[in-house]
């Protein structure tokens with residue numbers, strides 16, 4: 001019996017190795033684990049769960065068994081782009097694989113279906129999205145295959161998408177549990193690279209795996225060197241990035257030809273700027289993002305794949321399914337939205353097992369923005385479903401894990417391993433902390449010092465060690481026009497959602513929060529001559545607000561009027577308050593609020609009538625570019641750009657100067673950042689009817705300089721925050737809702753700044769004159 005058993009085992013091993021060579025050209029399995037998994041799948045008596053690091057060779061675990069089985073292996077994968085890569089690779093190997101998806105021409109679809117309906121189909125692997133597999137049109141085919149016993153395996157790739165605890169949850173993955181239950185005799189295989197323990201449990205449960213055999217190997221990849229650089233401490237971040245790239249590319253010389261790399265940025269503008277800067281510094285880099293035409297995107301990707309361009313500067317829409325062995329570095333110019341995504345994105349480096357570098361350029365500003373977006377997204381989800389869920393906290397927790405990865409003094413590999421529930425690995429100098437802890441410590445200390453200085457200059461409110469004020473955008477507003485997934489058969493459409501759009505009940509939470517003190521106000525609101533909001537119909541609260549303004553010092557008056565304005569914003573958008581008494585103008589304002597967007601859209605980014613106002617899209621979902629999570633939306637801009645031009649509806653030329661750099665300290669870095677962007681494309685309407693408002697950071701810096709010497713300055717950072725909180729609803733699509741509104745806004749802003757100017761009186765004639773010129777622009 002033992003002899004027979006050993007013989008069968010030996011025969012199986014030999015058969016597998018022969019098949020491995022014959023079909024895939026590999027002499028051996030990549031690891032013992034890979035071999036064991038393949039054997040378990042081939043046996044077919046149990047379902048199999050695989051959790052292996054990025055690049056470990058998971059695909060082969062179902063592809064090889066698929067080749068040895070009689071029927072067809074159905075592979076569920078989340079993205080058409082990912083599917084396309086896999087199918088192309090298999091076709092290159094002469095393996096009969098294909099995909100049915102919404103993009104498929106009708107003729108090809110018919111041919112595939114005909115093959116699937118034949119008595120002995122030629123096809124071995126059929127790739128399909130979760131949406132398509134659930135679609136009614138696919139059911140007859142599925143039932144047919146099943147009843148004829150032609151389904152050999154069901155493989156679920158990127159299985160973490162099934163878990164709401166995971167970083168890439170896809171609701172349609174949840175339906176796969178039903179699918180699995182409908183195919184009781186078909187062995188199921190679930191694969192992922194990024195699943196901490198709770199996500200693993202969720203996968204097994206949600207996919208209803210039957211007595212699954214679990215194969216999980218540690219996430220640690222010893223060939224990847226991780227480090228974190230605080231971008232705000234760098235005199236010239238682009239020069240720093242360039243030096244990193246040059247060194248990282250040298251690392252790969254001689255192996256697998258020339259190495260290459262990826263720089264991830266959160267925004268389109270970020271991609272363009274970084275690519276431009278790197279090219280200027282001597283490394284040919286190309287931007288890749290959803291703002292490019294499809295053809296250009298393909299060209300950039302091909303150039304990079306073929307080694308014609310060594311550096312691709314991309315949003316995270318790039319990379320899924322890209323299996324390039326010699327990626328020598330992955331740099332994150334903006335911090336990733338979660339540690340799990342970071343592991344996956346950075347894991348695109350060193351797939352050939354050779355030393356490679358993974359670096360994050362960390363910044364307090366990014367941290368603040370992403371945190372804000374996560375909260376906003378959570379609020380949106382909660383409002384949509386009408387209740388909070390335990391999993392809502394996950395996104396923030398995952399991001400916090402990413403933040404502590406960056407901010408902590410400790411081994412980076414250990415942090416990743418801990419996050420995924422693994423034991424502490426033997427890093428052996430494969431991260432900045434383990435190779436030189438002093439440098440990491442010193443960097444943290446410098447960041448803390450910079451943050452303290454900035455805090456002292458900006459605000460009296462307590463902040464985190466890196467200048468993050470978690471309360472600032474707490475609760476978040478929605479309505480910034482982010483894109484959402486929108487299922488339509490098996491495709492996802494770009495869809496805008498905005499404040500006050502149908503189904504949106506409470507668009508301006510933050511403004512409301514601000515107004516707790518004056519919550520009892522009701523009725524319509526409008527701007528008063530003194531620059532504040534007043535309430536027309538219920539005078540009491542307005543009166544008391546006005547009294548407050550006159551009875552207290554000016555800074556209190558400013559706060560009070562901010563609150564009043566915020567209240568107005570809230571009540572304008574409240575479905576219950578004030579809606580009956582809306583004047584025409586207010587209706588217009590409320591309408592404007594419905595599509596209002598992030599302040600940075602008009603303060604940090606040029607907008608013209610000709611330019612698409614669609615926010616960046618991030619992930620290719622079933623072939624249609626869409627955004628899987630708002631957090632990475634390119635809606636928030638880099639703010640590294642020259643003065644921004646927005647269009648107003650009026651014709652007289654007006655120039656407004658304001659600050660686009662949120663700091664009171666003019667650092668070397670800031671100086672270096674000027675003139676860093678690629679030449680801005682400007683477009684003007686041909687009829688010349690619009691006027692321009694230019695936000696000029698240089699003038700602002702000078703104006704602020706005088707202000708900041710005062711004991712309690714009103715900085716433009718504060719002014720910007722106020723605008724974020726209160727005025728956003730009244731500004732949409734590059735325009736103020738009404739001319740009056742613009743004037744009031746200008747008056748109010750000048751009032752705020754005059755506050756600071758008065759305090760800075762006696763600073764010197766020159767500064768004062770500049771200040772006066774600045775204020776003159778407003779009127």
Ligand SMILES: Nc1ncnc2c1ncn2[C@@H]1O[C@H](COP(=O)(O)OP(=O)(O)OP(=O)(O)O)[C@@H](O)[C@H]1O
Pocket residue numbers: 026027028029030031034052053054055056057058059060192193321323347351
């Ligand atoms: N036995 C093997 N010998 C040599 N190379 C292999 C072997 N098995 C797989 N590979 C190669 O390893 C690379 C990574 O494989 P694969 O794309 O399946 O990784 P993965 O684990 O799915 O990674 P990710 O989670 O990042 O998608 C591929 O180029 C693949 O051809």
